[in-house]
Amino acid sequence: xxxxxxxxxxxxxxxxxxxxxxxxxxxxxxxxxxxxxxxxxxxxxxxxxxxxxxxxxxxxxxxxxxxxxxxxxxxxxxxxxxx
Numbered sequence: 001x002x003x004x005x006x007x008x009x010x011x012x013x014x015x016x017x018x019x020x021x022x023x024x025x026x027x028x029x030x031x032x033x034x035x036x037x038x039x040x041x042x043x044x045x046x047x048x049x050x051x052x053x054x055x056x057x058x059x060x061x062x063x064x065x066x067x068x069x070x071x072x073x074x075x076x077x078x079x080x081x082x083x
Contacts, residue, residue: 001030008036018043 009016018039019025025042028035044050048057 001026002033005029005033005036014047015039015043018046021046 009019019029022042025035025039029039045053048054
C-alpha cells in the first residue's frame with residue numbers, strides 16, 4: 001500500500017478498523033488508491049453515519065421516549081385508581 005495512504009489511515013482509526021474488518025479494501029486500495037472515496041462511503045454505511053441511518057436512529061429514540069411517557073402516564077393514572 002502506498003505510503004500516503006498508510007499515513008492517511010493512521011489519522012483515521014475508524015477507517016483503519018474498517019479495513020481490518022473488510023480485508024477486500026486492503027487489496028483494492030493497494031491496486032487502486034483512488035478508491036479511497038468509495039472506502040469512506042462504505043465505512044460511513046458500516047458505522048451508521050449516513051443521513052438515512054441518522055434519521056432512523058433519531059426516529060427510534062423519539063419513539064422510545066414516547067413509549068416511556070405513555071408508560072409513566074399510565075402508571076400515574078393507575079396509582080389514583082387503587083385508593
